[in-house]
Each structure stands twice: as C-alpha cells, then as structure tokens.
Amino acid sequence: MTPRQPTSPPRSPERAIEAFVAGPHTREAVDAFLAAHHFPIVEGSSVTFVYRGEAEKIHLKHWVFGLPSSQELTRVPDTDLWYLTLDIPPNSRIEYKLEVVRGGRGEWRQDPLNPNRARDPFGANSVAHGSGYRVPDWTHPDPESALGTIDEVGFQSKVFGRRDLVLYLPARYRKSRRYPLLVVHDGHDYLRYAAMATVLDNLIHRLEIPALIAAFTSSPDRLREYANDERHASLITEELVPFLERRFPLEGRPQGRCLMGASFGAVAALSTAWRHPGYFGKLLLQSGSFAFTDIGDRNHRGPVFDPVVTFMNQFRSRPVAVSEHVFVSCGTYESLIYENRSLVPMLTATGMTISYVEAPDGHNWENWRDRLREGLSRLFPGPLLLMYE
Amino acid sequence: MSVAPRVVVLGPQHAQPSVSAVLRRVAGKGPVALITAGLQERESEATAIPELGVPAINLTLHARGEDIFAKDRELAAAYKARQTRLRLMQDFYRTRLDHANLAARAISVRHVDEELLAEEGAASIGMIRRLDEDHLERCHHVHAEFVSRWQPASRPHVARHRGEVAAILARTSAVVLAGGHVAVLLNRLRLLELGPLLASRTVVGWSAGAMVLTDRVVLFHDHPPYGPPVAEVLDLGLGLAPALVVLPNPRLRLRLDDTARVTYLAQRFAPATCVALDHGNSVEIEGGCVAGGSEAQLLRSDGSVDRSWP
Numbered sequence: 270m271t272p273r274q275p276t277s278p279p280r281s282p283e284r285a286i287e288a289f290v291a292g293p294h295t296r297e298a299v300d301a302f303l304a305a306h307h308f309p310i311v312e313g314s315s316v317t318f319v320y321r322g323e324a325e326k327i328h329l330k331h332w333v334f335g336l337p338s339s340q341e342l343t344r345v346p347d348t349d350l351w352y353l354t355l356d357i358p359p360n361s362r363i364e365y366k367l368e369v370v371r372g373g374r375g376e377w378r379q380d381p382l383n384p385n386r387a388r389d390p391f392g393a394n395s396v397a398h399g400s401g402y403r404v405p406d407w408t409h410p411d412p413e414s415a416l417g418t419i420d421e422v423g424f425q426s427k428v429f430g431r432r433d434l435v436l437y438l439p440a441r442y443r444k445s446r447r448y449p450l451l452v453v454h455d456g457h458d459y460l461r462y463a464a465m466a467t468v469l470d471n472l473i474h475r476l477e478i479p480a481l482i483a484a485f486t487s488s489p490d491r492l493r494e495y496a497n498d499e500r501h502a503s504l505i506t507e508e509l510v511p512f513l514e515r516r517f518p519l520e521g522r523p524q525g526r527c528l529m530g531a532s533f534g535a536v537a538a539l540s541t542a543w544r545h546p547g548y549f550g551k552l553l554l555q556s557g558s559f560a561f562t563d564i565g566d567r568n569h570r571g572p573v574f575d576p577v578v579t580f581m582n583q584f585r586s587r588p589v590a591v592s593e594h595v596f597v598s599c600g601t602y603e604s605l606i607y608e609n610r611s612l613v614p615m616l617t618a619t620g621m622t623i624s625y626v627e628a629p630d631g632h633n634w635e636n637w638r639d640r641l642r643e644g645l646s647r648l649f650p651g652p653l654l655l656m657y658e
Numbered sequence: 659m660s661v662a663p664r665v666v667v668l669g670p671q672h673a674q675p676s677v678s679a680v681l682r683r684v685a686g687k688g689p690v691a692l693i694t695a696g697l698q699e700r701e702s703e704a705t706a707i708p709e710l711g712v713p714a715i716n717l718t719l720h721a722r723g724e725d726i727f728a729k730d731r732e733l734a735a736a737y738k739a740r741q742t743r744l745r746l747m748q749d750f751y752r753t754r755l756d757h758a759n760l761a762a763r764a765i766s767v768r769h770v771d772e773e774l775l776a777e778e779g780a781a782s783i784g785m786i787r788r789l790d791e792d793h794l795e796r797c798h799h800v801h802a803e804f805v806s807r808w809q810p811a812s813r814p815h816v817a818r819h820r821g822e823v824a825a826i827l828a829r830t831s832a833v834v835l836a837g838g839h840v841a842v843l844l845n846r847l848r849l850l851e852l853g854p855l856l857a858s859r860t861v862v863g864w865s866a867g868a869m870v871l872t873d874r875v876v877l878f879h880d881h882p883p884y885g886p887p888v889a890e891v892l893d894l895g896l897g898l899a900p901a902l903v904v905l906p907n908p909r910l911r912l913r914l915d916d917t918a919r920v921t922y923l924a925q926r927f928a929p930a931t932c933v934a935l936d937h938g939n940s941v942e943i944e945g946g947c948v949a950g951g952s953e954a955q956l957l958r959s960d961g962s963v964d965r966s967w968p
Contacts, residue, residue: 477883524746622753624884646883654877654888657865657906658670658837
C-alpha cells in the first residue's frame with residue numbers, strides 16, 4: 270500500500286483580479302466583478318486599479334516620487350476592463366488620476382470606480398488608501414465638539430494694501446483670557462482642503478491643544494511673497510501680529526506665537542522667523558519647498574525656486590536658532606523628502622527643539638491635514654496631561 | 659465614638675461612582691465640604707459631580723480665587739508672573755527630561771555585558787530622578803519666595819476667604835476633592851493655604867483630587883497625541899497621602915501590560931508606591947500609613963502589577 274500523500278487544496282489565485290482574469294471574460298462576468306468589489310482593490314500591500322471603458326490605452330497618473338509617474342494598465346482580453354496592480358506600503362495615501370487615451374489623445378480623469386476624492390486648488394484627485402490607512406476621526410465634525418467661530422477680518426497692510434484674513438476664535442472664547450496665536454500661511458486653503466477649523470475644534474475639545482486663536486492669511490502672489498520676501502516678513506511681524514495683539518486677548522510673547530505653512534508657505538514661515546529671530550516661539554513646517562544646492566546656484570526646479578535656493582543656501586551655510594520649537598513633517602512620496610530630511614539635523618544642531626515626522630503620502634492637503642494633530646499638539650500641548658476627571 | 663481622620667484616594671467617578679459609599683463610611687451623615695476648583699468655571703455645576711449621598715457645601719475655591727484676583731490687583735499680577743515662570747520651568751524641565759530619556763534609551767540598546775547594562779540602566783533612572791527632584795526643589799523655592807514676598811494669607815481678601823472656608827470646614831465631617839485640572843486645583847488650595855486646615859481632617863479625593871493629596875503630583879499619559887509616553891512631576895502636593903504616587907484612570911492613560919513601562923515608573927518614583935486607580939479602586943491612609951483600600955493596582959519594580967493591593 271502506498272502511503273497517502275497529503276492532499277493540498279487547489280491553489281486559489283492570490284488576488285481578486287487574477288481570479289477574474291482566470292475566469293470567463295463575458296460582459297456578465299465583468300458586471301459581477303465590478304459589483305463585488307470596492308475600487309481600487311486593496312489586498313494586503315497590493316492595490317489594484319481598475320477601469321472599465323473603451324480606450325486605446327489607460328495610464329495611472331500619480332505623484333509618488335520614486336515610481337514612474339505614468340504606468341499603463343493592462344486590458345483583460347475580450348473585455349473593456351483594464352487593471353494595474355502595485356505594491357503600496359501599509360498606511361499609504363496616494364492621489365491619482367487615470368489618463369484615458371482615445372484617438373491618440375489622453376484625457377486625465379478621476380477614477381469613476383473610486384468614490385474617494387481629495388480636493389485642492391486645482392480641482393480634485395482620486396485617492397487610494399493603502400491597507401491600514403484610515404481618515405483620522407478628528408478630521409471629521411464631532412457632534413460633541415463645541416464649535417469655534419470663523420470670521421472675515423478686514424486688515425489693511427501699509428505695504429500690500431487690503432488683505433483677506435480669516436480669524437478663528439475658539440468655542441467659549443472669553444476676552445478675560447489670554448490665548449496663544451497660530452498664524453497660517455495659505456490659510457484659506459487650509460480651511461477648505463485640510464478641514465482646519467474642524468481639526469482645531471476637535472483637538473481643543475479633546476484637550477490635546479489649548480484653546481487658541483488662529484489667523485488664516487493668504488497671498489494673491491504667494492510664489493513671490495512666500496519665497497523669502499522681506500516685505501512679507503515685515504507684514505507678518507510688524508503689521509499683522511501687532512494688529513491682532515491689539516484687538517484680541519493674545520499671550521503676546523514668543524512662546525504663545527506659532528507660524529505655520531506648507532510647501533512655499535513653510536518657506537515663508539522659516540524665512541520670516543529667520544528675518545525676525547525669536548519672534549515666533551513655534552514653527553510648524555509641512556513639506557517645505559526647501560530647495561538648495563550644494564554647489565553653484567542652478568536648481569532643477571525652475572526659476573520660481575531661485576529666491577528659495579538663495580535663502581536656503583544662506584540659511585544652510587550658517588544655521589541659527591530662529592525659534593524655540595520647530596515641527597517638520599514631510600511625505601515620503603514627495604520629491605521634497607530629500608530637502609526636508611537633510612534640513613532636520615541642521616535645525617537640531619542649532620539647539621532648537623525639533624520634532625520631525627514622515628508619512629507615506631504625497632505633497633497634498635490631506636497629508637498636511639493628517640499631520641496637524643501631531644504637529645499642533647507637539648507645539649501647543651493641551652491640558653490633556655493636566656486633566657484627571 | 660469619633661473616627662480617626664482618614665485620607666481616602668479614589669479613581670475616576672464618572673462611570674461607576676464609589677465616593678458615596680466611601681463617604682457614608684468615613685463621614686457619617688455629613689455635611690461634607692466639597693472642593694471642585696479643578697472644574698474651574700464649571701465648579702458649581704451640579705451635573706459635573708456624582709451623587710455624594712451626604713449633604714455637601716461647595717467651598718467654591720475657584721470663584722474665591724477669581725474674587726481675590728479681581729480685588730487685589732497687585733497679588734494678581736504677582737501670581738500671574740509666578741505662573742508664567744512655573745510654566746517656563748516646566749517646559750525647560752521637560753526638555754531636559756526628553757534628552758535624559760533619549761540617553762537612557764540609547765544606552766539600553768547597546769550590546770554589552772548584561773551586568774554593566776543593568777548598572778547603566780540604574781544610573782539612567784538615577785539621572786532622571788535627580789531631574790525630578792531638582793524640579794520639585796526649584797518649584798518649592800518659587801512658592802516659598804512668593805509667600806515670603808507677598809504674604810498672601812495676611813492680605814485682607816485672602817484672609818477673609820480663608821476665614822470663611824475655615825468656618826465651613828469646622829462644621830463639616832469631611833472634605834471631598836473632586837477631579838479636574840490638577841494644576842488649577844493645586845494652585846487654588848495653595849492660594850488659600852488650605853494644606854494646614856486639611857491636615858487634621860478626614861479627606862476624600864478622586865482623580866486630580868487624589869493626586870494633590872500626595873507628596874508630589876506626577877503627570878502622565880502613555881498614549882499622548884504625539885511622541886512617546888509622558889511622565890513628569892508637576893509640583894509638590896499637600897503631603898496628606900505620603901509616599902504614594904497616584905495614577906488615576908489607568909485604563910485610558912497607562913500601559914499596565916508593558917512590563918518595561920511599569921518597571922520604569924516604579925523605579926523612577928521609588929521609594930514612593932505607584933498606585934493606579936481605576937473606577938471603584940481606593941487606598942485609605944491613616945496616620946500617614948496605608949490602612950486599607952479596594953483593588954488598587956500596585957506597580958512593582960519587576961514590571962508586574964498587583965491588582966488587588968493593598
């Protein structure tokens with residue numbers, strides 16, 4: 270008698286798309302496949318993008334630095350179904366579009382099978398959530414959180430004329446108290462695309478940051494004014510903050526002032542602090558466009574970065590403490606990760622307290638939104654540590 | 659028959675209040691004096707306090723403090739300056755502590771002889787303990803200097819309020835301290851110099867109200883919104899529950915299943931006893947010694963937790 274061989278179960282395809290490709294390629298099968306899944310399909314570290322429709326080619330277009338920015342989807346024979354599977358690290362967030370090529374012309378579209386969207390000043394992208402990623406609950410309105418107020422405040426600058434300013438006052442605001450001040454570059458975009466008022470409401474409610482006043486500023490010429498413009502630094506430190514400190518009950522000391530921004534807004538924050546050292550006790554710098562050169566002054570990012578490179582080269586040649594505590598964050602899928610990582614040891618060496626976090630995300634508003642809790646609670650620890658009810 | 663004054667420290671009360679049962683036992687029919695200054699502006703809101711089961715007179719320490727500051731502007735300004743100084747000192751102490759903890763971590767992962775590593779681990783804890791002691795000593799110095807210069811108890815508005823509080827205390831059978839903002843609670847007790855008035859009385863406190871009764875108030879959170887777990891001393895307490903470090907609400911705030919964390923806390927604050935107090939947990943002190951309690955959780959230096967202490 271021959272010994273029984275252990276029977277192994279028939280090998281099942283690893284991924285849903287492989288099972289589909291192995292099966293019948295009928296219209297009904299495609300319908301059933303689409304009805305049975307959420308898209309993109311996330312299976313462990315595999316993310317499968319799917320498109321249905323007639324086209325010559327379909328390309329995945331994304332902004333993940335390190336991967337080819339355009340990748341072709343494969344057509345399932347005899348169907349109008351296209352797919353591409355990528356390995357995506359856990360907890361990733363990837364913004365993308367699909368390029369549909371017809372008649373030799375490509376058109377970028379949001380993924381019609383994926384309801385997740387991220388809005389930004391240029392429109393909206395589709396978003397793929399890698400395994401483990403959850404939109405943080407503190408970014409959604411919480412019925413238990415008391416709401417702060419948002420008001421437009423007229424502000425007249427001697428240099429720039431009238432500037433739009435949105436002021437956030439926390440819930441239960443009292444004139445008899447003294448509040449820290451947070452000044453936000455690209456403030457209107459932080460409110461629109463990073464849910465910042467909701468985030469502040471929730472973090473204050475959860476005692477993770479103290480009740481604070483936030484001034485959301487914007488510039489009509491941000492690429493110029495945020496790129497180490499002396500006039501901008503004066504606007505912030507000699508006009509805006511004094512104006513706010515006269516009108517509102519603010520702490521009025523460096524430890525109670527924070528300047529923040531993302532991308533060029535982070536450059537504006539650092540350069541303003543550099544021009545007025547010690548004025549802001551806290552800086553929150555997200556995905557700073559801290560371009561520099563190690564030799565020469567030619568940078569590959571284009572002429573708009575020239576003043577940034579000049580500033581950063583100057584700062585990097587002699588880093589000095591310009592604030593007390595600096596929080597730096599950057600997405601690992603950004604080309605700017607190199608600049609931000611290399612800045613951290615330089616900032617640390619100045620004696621400033623530096624907090625640095627990375628996340629598997631790109632240069633976008635929801636990345637900046639998702640880092641707000643860590644950044645703000647690090648710079649402005651709330652009474653959580655003092656409350657024992 | 660009179661009952662010897664006791665101090666009872668309790669865990670949080672919002673989910674399963676146990677304070678009324680304790681008060682029935684140690685305070686008879688009352689009335690009791692109630693301190694809710696940790697709730698700040700909400701101190702008189704009845705809904706913020708669990709049912710005590712005995713009549714209570716709220717001492718309204720927070721409101722009294724506000725009244726004092728409104729009427730004695732000189733003291734208010736000095737007090738504000740002191741608080742600013744203390745906040746900065748706390749920040750600087752925290753910076754030193756962060757670096758000491760990083761150094762301890764860097765040493766702990768070195769691949770060297772186990773015996774030497776243990777010795778260095780003890781040295782690291784010793785360094786952190788010295789930072790704690792130095793901070794407490796300097797806080798004490800700031801408070802002493804403030805009292806010496808401004809003589810709060812001799813100032814008319816403070817003296818009046820203190821007298822009123824003393825009169826209420828005289829006709830109550832116990833004092834109850836509710837939880838809330840531990841620094842605000844401690845500051846209001848200190849402003850009216852209530853420590854000596856409470857020393858000979860039966861006192862029951864929960865959460866922040868329990869923390870201020872110990873020698874030193876330890877702030878802690880093992881799940882902060884950023885970075886690694888936090889534990890830092892805030893200030894000296896009233897010392898009515900000596901040699902205890904009270905850690906309320908461990909279910910939310912502590913990693914009691916992390917033996918390294920438990921060891922760290924127990925060793926750092928030794929010879930004081932670190933005791934975690936959840937809902938329904940208590941420790942009773944009589945004559946400065948632990949005399950009883952219910953299911954308090956004792957943190958041991960070997961990383962274990964005794965869940966039915968004492």
